[in-house]
Amino acid sequence: MRFPARILLTMILSTTLWGEDMKPAFKRSEAVTERSDFGPRIDRFTLYSPSMKRDIKVVVVLPAAYFENPADTFPVLYTLHGHGAPYDTWATMPNLLKQLNKTPFIYTCFDGDNGSFYIDAPTPVQTARKNSPNENDPQLSLFQTFFFDEFMPAIDHWYRINPQARGVTGFSMGGNGALTYTLNHPEMFTASSGLSTAFFDFSIPDSKGKKRLLKVLGPYEEHPEWYQAVDHYVKLQKLLDEGVQLPPMYQHIGSEDFLLKENRKFKDFAKAKGLDLSYEESPGEHNWKFWNAASVGVAEFHWTYFQKAVAETNP
Numbered sequence: 001m002r003f004p005a006r007i008l009l010t011m012i013l014s015t016t017l018w019g020e021d022m023k024p025a026f027k028r029s030e031a032v033t034e035r036s037d038f039g040p041r042i043d044r045f046t047l048y049s050p051s052m053k054r055d056i057k058v059v060v061v062l063p064a065a066y067f068e069n070p071a072d073t074f075p076v077l078y079t080l081h082g083h084g085a086p087y088d089t090w091a092t093m094p095n096l097l098k099q100l101n102k103t104p105f106i107y108t109c110f111d112g113d114n115g116s117f118y119i120d121a122p123t124p125v126q127t128a129r130k131n132s133p134n135e136n137d138p139q140l141s142l143f144q145t146f147f148f149d150e151f152m153p154a155i156d157h158w159y160r161i162n163p164q165a166r167g168v169t170g171f172s173m174g175g176n177g178a179l180t181y182t183l184n185h186p187e188m189f190t191a192s193s194g195l196s197t198a199f200f201d202f203s204i205p206d207s208k209g210k211k212r213l214l215k216v217l218g219p220y221e222e223h224p225e226w227y228q229a230v231d232h233y234v235k236l237q238k239l240l241d242e243g244v245q246l247p248p249m250y251q252h253i254g255s256e257d258f259l260l261k262e263n264r265k266f267k268d269f270a271k272a273k274g275l276d277l278s279y280e281e282s283p284g285e286h287n288w289k290f291w292n293a294a295s296v297g298v299a300e301f302h303w304t305y306f307q308k309a310v311a312e313t314n315p
Contacts, residue, residue, distance in 0.1 A: 026154040029055070038097040039064040044088075047110070049150055052140040057111040058151075059091045060159060065104035073162040075105040075190075075306035076155065077299075078147075080112060080170030080177045082196075083212075087111035087129075089171075089288070096295035103303035105165075108155055110146075118143045118177030119230055121216045122223075141216065147181060148188075164190075164313045167302040171195040171291045172259070173212075175251070176232075183235045186246050191305035193250040195294050196286050199262045200232045208262075233269065240273055248276040250301045252294050254284025 027048040034042050041062045046055035066074060079090035088109050090096060096107075112118050113127040121127075124138035155161060166189050170178040175194025182192035200209040202220070210220045210227070217226045228234055239246060249270070253263040260281070270277035278301065284290030 025050075026150075026157060028058075028154070028158075036061075036097050038094060038101070040097050040100050041067070042091055047151065047154055049142075049146050051142045051145045051150065054139065056146065056151075057087055059088045059109040060155065061091050061097070061100070061107050061109075062159070063100040063104035063106070066106065066160070073160045075165035075167070075302070075310075076159075076161050077105055077107040077167045077169060077302050078152075078178075078181075079107050079109050080118060080168070080174030081109065082170070082172030082174050083115050085172070085174075085288075089291070090295070093292045093295045095292050096299060099296050099299045103299050103306075105299075105303065105306060106159060106161065108151075110151060112143050112174070112177065113141060115173070115212070115215055116141045116143050117173055117213060117216060117230075118147065118180060119216065120144045122226060123218075125216050127215060143177075144181070144184065148185065162306075162310065165306040165309045167191050167193070167306065169193040169195070169298050169302070170197075172198055172286065176200065179232055179249075180230060182247065182249070183232065183239060186239065186244060189247045190309040191248045191250070191302050193252075193298050193301055195251075195291050195298065196253050196257050196259055197251055197263060197266070198259055199266055200227075200230055201262070201265070202227050202231050203233065232266075236269075236273070236275075246275065248278070248305060250278045250280075250298070252280040252282070252297060254286065254290045255281050256284060257286045257290075259286065 029046040031043040031045040036042055043060045045058055047058045049056050081087050081089045090107065090109050114129055116127045121141040125141045126138050127141050156163065168178045168181050168189055175197030176199065178192055178194050179197065182189055198212065201207060202209055213227065217223060220227050251263060251266065253260055267277065267279040
């Protein structure tokens with residue numbers, strides 16, 4: 001039997017983490033469960049990260065259909081929060097919670113620290129949240145390793161995930177992380193999206209990305225190669241040169257957002273390169289009000305490709 005590439009990668013990651021006897025090595029706290037007023041169930045717990053040697057807060061949102069159809073598996077959307085935003089922001093969006101009654105997929109959130117940008121930092125950094133344990137001590141910040149090697153396999157183990165239908169999204173720093181994850185493992189996702197995305201582009205002298213990553217990678221002049229390794233435009237061009245197929249993408253930004261110029265540049269780049277990008281601008285600023293409203297469009301976009309992926313693998 002031949003498996004799609006994204007399923008094979010999941011199997012490899014899971015086998016590596018579990019060990020030869022296939023007994024899961026995942027460690028989590030007891031889940032605290034609540035029922036949303038809009039129907040979905042919300043599970044909260046901490047997942048121990050062996051790579052970072054600390055517990056990471058996690059939220060999993062389950063649609064009502066998950067309990068009505070106990071034999072079914074469900075698509076999953078990985079959601080990433082922005083810099084300084086509550087880690088569970090996506091789980092507090094009423095519009096998205098209500099939307100799950102129409103498009104029943106699972107979605108997840110985890111605490112990616114403040115300013116980690118969801119990459120692997122080469123040295124410990126001070127990116128933890130205020131009032132958290134050891135907040136003033138540098139900590140390992142390896143969120144790419146955590147996401148692919150620990151978080152995804154753990155969620156697959158505990159919940160009925162359909163491995164053929166995975167999406168990733170985020171707002172602001174989270175949109176940045178969603179694109180980074182997509183470019184590093186495009187075969188893993190049916191589609192990718194971002195709201196008010198902050199892009200990495202180090203081709204310009206006054207790149208805002210250099211300031212964003214200063215705490216994570218240190219001064220640009222000392223290790224420019226570290227910065228180039230996460231430059232979205234460099235990575236995209238490399239994948240295009242290699243003929244790698246990228247999943248469909250969606251970007252939505254408010255017309256009053258301070259990141260509008262960055263988003264328009266990415267739109268123009270995508271159009272010039274023939275990328276499958278759906279781009280949208282609408283009235284709004286860089287805030288929760290805009291993201292809550294825009295979350296419905298994110299859900300509808302991913303649902304289209306979730307359904308398509310399932311149909312293609314189960315004709």
